[in-house]
Amino acid sequence: MKQSSLPLGTNALELIAECEMDMQRRIATDEPSVVHLGSGGSRTRARICIMAGQQLGLSKHDVLCLASAVELLHNASLVHDDVQDEDNERRGTEALWKKYGAARAICSGDVMISAAYAAIADLRCSAKIADVLRETHGAVAETIRGQSLDLSSDTDIDPEQYEKIAAMKSGPLFRLALSLPLLVANRRDLLKKVEYVAARFAVAYQINDDLDDWRQDKENGDLNIVNLLAKNLSIDEALYVARNRAKYLLRKCQRELSNFPNESAAMVEQLATKLMQQVEKHY
């Protein structure tokens, strides 16, 4: 990964700031959405999208439309997930449904989903709008299938099912950050690779989370890969298997990512490296 060769730096930071303003403008009159978007978040997906779009030579306008769309969908999924899972906290503060009630939080997610599609409508490369819409709906529908599968599963599933749910729930919206700029740049040939990477990254990310939280999840009876594996292994063996699985998946990602054109996936490579380091800290 040659991060220093990227001609981005401050420019990308400016675009992130413009993306914030663009999203706020698009959901302007819905107070809960304004509050949610103002509550922080890493904007990882916007960053991936902006850097990929710039490296692929997309116009600034179109990059911003895609980054807003991807980030609005991700935030809609967080707001609805918190209602569904009755999670009380998000980003160190009250979850939106705790602050405004579940009904207003459902409205907030709905308006962010709709605003994401309106952002796609604003693409200047209008010949690409239909393709971008279809790819987006494909990802949203798969995420919802993953969420539905998770909702109807108990905590006594096998590791294969665990990975399937993690990949379906988080892979597709993560994938959009890279697949939408690639689509606009006429690189449909790479979409399968992006799907492959996003699914594996999503599972590795979830395993790393589980490595952090396995004690707490055991107490609360929440689904956790370490505790699933510990049904047939000692806890040390389970931790070892989980770590190795995450590292294996991340190496698979890294191998694919290094072949992307113009370092368009450099940001995802950085994330994979960082996640690998976090997994290794669990030794």
Place this chain on the structure above:
Amino acid sequence: MKQSSLPLGTNALELIAECEMDMQRRIATDEPSVVHLGSGGSRTRARICIMAGQQLGLSKHDVLCLASAVELLHNASLVHDDVQDEDNERRGTEALWKKYGAARAICSGDVMISAAYAAIADLRCSAKIADVLRETHGAVAETIRGQSLDLSSDTDIDPEQYEKIAAMKSGPLFRLALSLPLLVANRRDLLKKVEYVAARFAVAYQINDDLDDWRQDKENGDLNIVNLLAKNLSIDEALYVARNRAKYLLRKCQRELSNFPNESAAMVEQLATKLMQQVEKHY
């Protein structure tokens, strides 16, 4: 209204059946959505859209895309509304959230919203996709503003606020059934008239509902225009004022609708006539 001159009849019925199949295909793997769409519903919006599209000379393919989009959005709003209002019944059977839980019902509404936008992506007149997306998001966002206003209002509002909420909650998605085919047919000049008609029709529809239910709503403490008016009037006077207001609004609709090109709004004219008759039955 010259219904007999419409060259539609069975053809329109076939298109409604095709629209049903198209919607089912688009949400195929989400069981709660399949069940909800299979539970009936008048498909009023699909009918309006199909007849308008045919009268305006749109292709069958594009008419179906628009009808599916409009009907999917309407059904998404019903499913989410029932979660938000904790309404137990819909179409004479258990509401979706009662059958599958609130979490799955939220997923169902989400996937129908997203599928509506994917239906728009399939328009063959691709030059119109961006306009149709923007008009659609404008309507969705306004509906959500109306729903949010309703959720945060108490039952002690004035009749003006009552009409504003009714118009905002139901007018915009109703409007799409006519405004989307008009947009595709290059009749953007008529959109303001459609908005005018849809807002008034939505309020008249709500008043007629309230004329049916005012006794029950009074018992339950639910918002009802008759009971609002009866704070300053006798109940007979309140009923008289409510009926007259609904009839006035419907006459306003009828006047505008008669000027639409090629009888494209004939279906809405029929609905206005039918609603007028229902209001008059309350004497």
